[in-house]
Structure formats: structure tokens, C-alpha cells
Amino acid sequence: MKRIEDYVISIPDFPEPGIIFRDITGILRDADGLKLSIDKIQEMLEGVEFDAVLGLESRGFIFGMPIAYNLHKAFIPVRKKGKLPRETVSAKYDLEYGTAEIEIHKEDLRPGMKVVIIDDLIATGGTVEAAVKLAESLGAEVVKIAFVMELAGLKGRERLAGYDVESVITYEGK
Numbered sequence: 176m177k178r179i180e181d182y183v184i185s186i187p188d189f190p191e192p193g194i195i196f197r198d199i200t201g202i203l204r205d206a207d208g209l210k211l212s213i214d215k216i217q218e219m220l221e222g223v224e225f226d227a228v229l230g231l232e233s234r235g236f237i238f239g240m241p242i243a244y245n246l247h248k249a250f251i252p253v254r255k256k257g258k259l260p261r262e263t264v265s266a267k268y269d270l271e272y273g274t275a276e277i278e279i280h281k282e283d284l285r286p287g288m289k290v291v292i293i294d295d296l297i298a299t300g301g302t303v304e305a306a307v308k309l310a311e312s313l314g315a316e317v318v319k320i321a322f323v324m325e326l327a328g329l330k331g332r333e334r335l336a337g338y339d340v341e342s343v344i345t346y347e348g349k
């Protein structure tokens with residue numbers, strides 16, 4: 176039986192020198208890998224009460240949507256700036272490579288909603304930290320943050336102190 180780490184393809188020096196790119200398409204192209212990844216994240220949510228999955232564009236959509244569907248929860252996209260048509264709140268952040276800005280529809284979250292944030296990977300933690308800020312700025316409570324992969328060497332988890340954070344697999348380095 177293969178493990179999730181057996182499906183991830185690691186590409187050195189992509190998209191720039193020094194980055195080891197952890198490619199999830201190796202998981203998705205195999206039906207067993209795809210099922211295993213969704214099942215593993217779903218296991219993390221057992222016993223967690225929540226209203227909606229927040230999926231982070233774009234790879235967080237891939238893993239977040241099937242889970243929202245399976246558990247009969249809402250799915251709310253957190254998108255890169257300029258894509259959402261209604262009124263938004265937005266946050267800027269730094270990436271392992273470059274900077275970016277994400278946003279969410281303001282009226283999609285209401286005070287008191289409990290949300291789970293799902294993404295494929297945490298590197299520096301900048302993206303997920305920005306997503307937490309957006310959710311909380313609208314009064315939502317982040318009850319769980321789940322990743323397929325964690326690059327522990329980049330210490331992104333340190334930005335999430337006090338939150339319930341779990342990853343299917345952890346790479347000790349970058």
C-alpha cells in the first residue's frame with residue numbers, strides 16, 4: 176500500500192533556484208493517491224464541528240472541495256486578488272517566492288461561523304496566515320487548519336500558534 180509521500184514528486188530548483196517544489200499532481204493523477212489524500216484530510220476532521228471549508232486558491236480548492244461535498248458543508252473560496260465579483264476583504268502576504276494578495280467575499284462569512292481552512296501545503300505560512308486574518312476580520316472562528324504537506328524547515332507553523340493545525344505529511348527541511 177503506497178503512502179501519500181510516495182505520490183508526491185519533488186522537483187529541485189522550481190520555480191527558482193533553491194526551492195524544492197512538492198508537486199501534488201503526482202497524487203492527483205493516481206486514483207488511489209487522490210482517494211488517500213482526501214480520506215486522510217477527512218480523518219483529521221472527525222469530531223470537528225464546523226459550517227464551511229475555506230479553500231485557498233488554487234490547490235486548496237482541489238483538496239477542499241471534495242471534503243466540503245463529502246461532509247455536506249459549504250465551500251468558500253479564498254481567491255487571488257481581482258477574481259471575486261462581489262464586495263471583498265483582502266490581505267497582502269509574502270510567499271516563499273514573491274508576494275501576493277488574497278481576498279474573500281465579505282458577505283460569505285458571518286460572525287460566529289466556524290470554518291476549516293484547507294490547503295495543499297504550508298511553506299512560510301504567509302498564505303494561510305492571511306486567510307486566517309480574513310476569516311477572523313469577518314467574525315468567523317477558525318476551528319481547524321489542514322494541509323496535505325508541511326515544509327517544517329520554513330517554520331510556517333510558528334505563525335499559527337494557538338490554532339489546531341495538522342498536516343498529512345511533514346518534510347523536515349524546505
Ligand SMILES: O=P(O)(O)OC[C@H]1O[C@H](OP(=O)(O)OP(=O)(O)O)[C@H](O)[C@@H]1O
Nearest residue numbers: 232233234270271297298299300301302
Ligand atoms: O506557506 P506559504 O509560503 O504562503 O506558501 C504556500 C502556498 O503557496 C502555494 O500556493 P501558490 O500561491 O503558489 O498558488 P497556487 O496554489 O495557485 O499554485 C501553496 O498552494 C500554498 O497556498
Ligand SMILES: Nc1ncnc2[nH]cnc12
Nearest residue numbers: 194195196197271296298
Ligand atoms: N516548495 C513548494 N512546493 C510546492 N508549492 C509551494 N508553495 C510554496 N512553496 C512550495
